Amino acid sequence: MKDGPGVNKANVGRRTPHGVILKTVATNICGSDQHMVRGRTTAPEGLVLGHEITGEVVDTGPDVEFVRVGDIVSVPFNISCGRCRNCKERRTGVCLNVNPDRPGSAYGYVDMGGWVGGQSEYVMVPYADWNLLRFPDRDQAMEKILDLAMLTDIFPTGYHGCVSAGVTTGSTVYIAGAGPVGLAAATSAFLLGAAVVIVGDLNEQRLAQARSFGCETVNVAQGDPAEQVQQILGRSAPAIGQPLVDSAVDAVGFEARGHGADADTEMPATVLNSLMDLTRAGGAIGIPGLYVTGDPGGVDEAARVGSLSIRLGLGWAKSHSFVTGQCPVMKYNRALMMAILHDRVQIARNVNATAIPLDQAPQGYRDFDQGAARKYVLDPHGMIGKRN
Incomplete structure (x- = not known):
């Protein structure tokens, strides 16, 4: 991992052969992001935000065994190793190995280990075989992508x-x-x-x-x-x-x-x-x-x-x-994915999920801060817009 705003110094140089690179399909604006933008946390200027990430795998590290290039996947906002006591007890929100300062980590979030966020065109996800939820059918996933984008958080x-x-x-x-x-x-x-x-x-x-x-x-x-x-x-x-x-x-x-x-x-x-x-x-x-x-x-x-x-x-x-405390996303995301894929729930409709281009993110933050009744979903590559 390279140094940068908010990156934990103990994580600089950390090797991630178990990681993948995702082309970001959807990356949502969250109220937790808004706290940082308002200056209500100790987040440093220049921190890349974005812990709600859905993406397409475009490259895999040498230790990745099961995830494949081309897979469409959901990324739990909790970063977890899958190896520690808490992960083995399904308490992935307080993983012991991914944040040198304290249990628990997240992408693009203050004091959460300094992993780079996903409000960008591409993002790296560590421990990919463990962390990623792969959607079983690419075409079906893209048809329901706004709903599935809610599984990250x-x-x-x-x-x-x-x-x-x-x-x-x-x-x-x-x-x-x-x-x-x-x-x-x-x-x-x-x-x-x-x-x-x-x-x-x-x-x-x-x-x-x-x-x-x-x-x-x-x-x-x-x-x-x-x-x-x-x-x-x-x-x-x-x-x-x-x-x-x-x-x-x-x-x-x-x-x-x-x-x-x-x-x-x-x-x-x-x-x-x-x-x-x-x-x-x-x-x-x-x-x-x-x-x-x-x-x-x-x-x-x-x-x-x-x-x-x-x-x-x-x-x-x-x-x-x-x-x-943090929701242990992996405890629930697969079951909720099945509810979405089999039309048992319409979460995107209920939260009024609204896709906007990445360059409109500042306006999305402003509107959300003013109380807009929407869940803004950033669409860096226009992959959602093509479906709507």
Whole structure:
């Protein structure tokens, strides 16, 4: 690996005979990228972004055995070695061998080992036989490429949030955030059999997108979501106390804003505290939303190091379970690929996936930052445009 902005110095010179070069077919703009662009992380200037990568194999290293030139593949955003204890336990989000500083790594992401991102024409993927999910039929893959492009991150991440929250047949579910991850979580909740899926957000355009595929919605700018959730659940809720959901998912993360009169004020613990309030005793909360250990733009000194005023006592009293951290994409991506290929889910439609050329990425970032109800997919070689 060569030196460059954000590359971990201990990784410079690292040999990757197990890697491949991909011609980028699709590389998505993610809300996590947006945090770095806003200056809300310690990411250095010049870091090549892009951890949501779908590509065509154009070259393979001498140690690559099973992946072939011409394969169309999905790249999990987690970089993992397949050899360490955590990888063998399917905890690929905290691989022990790819980031010299700490467990866990990702392409084009701050403090994640310095591997170069995929918002480019070509990208190198290490440990290719292990990391890559090969699509079984090239033509079929290209026909469904916008859906399959969601397998790199947001679809498994949303699904992981729901699985972590115990969503199953008949569940009532509240999802905080109607951005792409929140919409992917809502899609996943239906796929898992939820009876009611409620999505809360401040952005009415994004809430309309959630309603377009059957979600109930709560505009938290109108106040605390509890009363609105109560109206939606009605008699199907628990008999004791206010109606509460079985499961909740935080798809917002550390740049959360308040509710009602505080909707314009950043309050990073708001979502977590409201989910503990809304979730029934014995329920579970999945937290795929990003929380960081370094936030230069944090609202106070505590927030700048990821320390938030969370009502843990409330969660403890209600016996809530919490699952945090990166989604281990490889745990879910093949099964979700099969759901896409066999028309059991329309994830691209639900998140309003929109392909744009690579040179329009800056405008895509600006529009997304302003709340556009879209999931922008960069198309460096025009391979998606030819299909639409």
